[in-house]
Amino acid sequence: MLLAMARAMYKEWLDKDKLVLLQGWKRDGLTDAEIAHNMGISINTLNKWKREHVQIGQALKRGRDEINIIVENALLKKALSGNTTAMIFFLKNNWRDKYNDSQLSKEERELVLAKIRSTKAEARIKEAKAVVAERLGNESDDKLDELMDKLIKASEKSQE
Incomplete structure (x- = not known):
């Protein structure tokens, strides 16, 4: 009985609000291990759910993509404001043919x-x-x- 309950637990995380929560946790920079802990499951279970339930994997990917865009924009602002380190990092990663070491x-x-x-x-x-x-x-x-x-x-x- 307990095993069946644990297996069915993924269904609650397919709810729209729960998917938004997963996305937000990832956007806030939580690791998958931290997210699994918040969900009350193991990291192995989360990895399994990501493979078996596309919505869960997509929510986490969207959250990661959002934070990547936020960081990318912050880096660009720093580079444009004259931060030399940010400028070098940006050029090395976005204009590799010219600025590759x-x-x-x-x-x-x-x-x-x-x-x-x-x-x-x-x-x-x-x-x-x-x-x-x-x-x-x-x-x-x-x-x-x-x-x-x-x-x-x-x-x-x-x-x-």
């Missing part, structure tokens, strides 16, 4: 980013292969390679 050239940075994307794609392919191999069981590696080739080709076509 990196020793890499623009082309070298682009190559590094391309390598990162490639590595991530290779990791996703390996993960997909592992899932397919598990589902195929004892079928041959040739069958697995054939399926993966079809998936890769289909993905390439959809990106064109």
